[in-house]
Amino acid sequence: MINLDDIDLSLLKALSQDATQTAGALGRAFGLSQPATWRRIKRLEEAGILSHRVLDLDTEKLGFGVTVFLGIKLATKGRVSLDDFERAVSAIPEVQTVEHVLGLYDYRLRVVARDIADFERVLRRRIMTLPGVGNVDANVLLSEERRPGPLG
Missing domain, CATH: 1.10.10.10 (Winged helix-like DNA-binding domain superfamily/Winged helix DNA-binding domain)
Incomplete structure (x- = not known):
């Protein structure tokens, strides 16, 4: 430090x-x-404090009008490698972030889609077919506030 x-x-x-x-x-x-x-x-x-600079794209202006946060509980943790799940879910272009979390779910995903029908397609054909996926909980983003980082 x-x-x-x-x-x-x-x-x-x-x-x-x-x-x-x-x-x-x-x-x-x-x-x-x-x-x-x-x-x-x-x-x-x-020192790793400033690790990278990120380009923040406006997904709505790019045609992705729906953002959904998914909580995913793996059904078979012992049989499915977490690395395998993370690698497979990270390959889905609509998945913006993959967070391994502690609590009710094993993973939290941020998914963008063109509309609800497009999200349903991504959910059914891509996410629900991933190795080890058990319970899935979805929260649709209604609005987002930008908050300053930890430095104010």
């Missing part, structure tokens, strides 16, 4: 709001030179 000063935290907050900002622009905002800012960002990357 590296020690983070106020400038490091400010850089992380600024990058979490807009990861496309250049080291020069960030440096000007925080009173640093471009090389000094770049070195700080590189140090945060090497």
